[in-house]
Amino acid sequence: MAQDTKRQTTIAQxxxxxxxxxxxxxxxVGLLALDLRVVTSHWFVQWEYGKAGFPPDPxxxxxxxxxxxxxxxxxxxxxxxxxxxxxxxxxPDGQPAFNARELRHMADVQAVYSRIMLAGIVAGxxxxxxxxxxxxxxxxxxxDVLSYAAAALLKGSLLTLALLGGVxxxxxxxxxxFFVAFHRVFFEGETWIFPYSDTLIRLFPVRFWMDVGITIxxxxxxxxxxxxxxxxxxxxxxxxxx
Numbered sequence: 204m205a206q207d208t209k210r211q212t213t214i215a216q217x218x219x220x221x222x223x224x225x226x227x228x229x230x231x232v233g234l235l236a237l238d239l240r241v242v243t244s245h246w247f248v249q250w251e252y253g254k255a256g257f258p259p260d261p262x263x264x265x266x267x268x269x270x271x272x273x274x275x276x277x278x279x280x281x282x283x284x285x286x287x288x289x290x291x292x293x294x295p296d297g298q299p300a301f302n303a304r305e306l307r308h309m310a311d312v313q314a315v316y317s318r319i320m321l322a323g324i325v326a327g328x329x330x331x332x333x334x335x336x337x338x339x340x341x342x343x344x345x346x347d348v349l350s351y352a353a354a355a356l357l358k359g360s361l362l363t364l365a366l367l368g369g370v371x372x373x374x375x376x377x378x379x380x381f382f383v384a385f386h387r388v389f390f391e392g393e394t395w396i397f398p399y400s401d402t403l404i405r406l407f408p409v410r411f412w413m414d415v416g417i418t419i420x421x422x423x424x425x426x427x428x429x430x431x432x433x434x435x436x437x438x439x440x441x442x443x444x445x
Contacts, residue, residue, distance in 0.1 A: 235323070236319055252269060289301050349441050360427040360431030367427065
């Protein structure tokens with residue numbers, strides 16, 4: 204009987220900790236996927252092209268034409284559309300907007316994007332389900348389990364900030380090296396390298412990708428700080444009631 208009671212006590216102490224660490228690990232993944240979805244949108248394209256000093260197309264595409272094609276690329280990624288969406292697009296002179304190499308690369312990008320979004324959905328489910336489980340346990344008078352949820356938000360935000368600091372420093376110190384390393388991780392060989400005359404380069408110059416990185420880092424920083432502060436406040440309130 205004593206052994207059964209001890210085992211039950213151990214399990215009761217273990218499962219909230221397990222949920223806590225699942226929440227900690229899920230938070231950076233969920234935030235990254237959410238922020239990536241934010242920048243793959245029409246508003247970001249319009250905002251970027253509307254900036255003063257944004258590089259013009261070296262071959263003469265108007266801002267309106269660039270925005271039309273760029274928004275189609277965004278739609279292709281965000282809606283998991285068929286590659287025909289891009290293959291059917293044309294330049295003002297009637298030529299196909301994207302060549303076969305560019306289309307293959309966009310298919311690869313869509314695959315990576317879809318995996319990140321799936322990971323974000325899983326992370327979101329873990330966050331919602333884990334916090335819900337702790338709240339349900341709290342309703343059964345297991346008051347101390349709420350501290351695990353609050354601590355998870357704080358620790359998850361700190362983990363996000365730590366990862367963000369490392370990646371952000373890499374980006375700031377050597378953008379070119381970061382850009383190359385990123386593509387080599389997710390894409391094979393040199394399939395992501397194109398001549399400056401290709402449409403993808405004309406639509407998305409280095410300035411565009413730098414702004415994407417800055418935006419994602421900025422949103423991640425803000426959300427992680429807000430969540431961390433919220434978790435800290437929640438922990439203090441829980442402790443003040445015990």
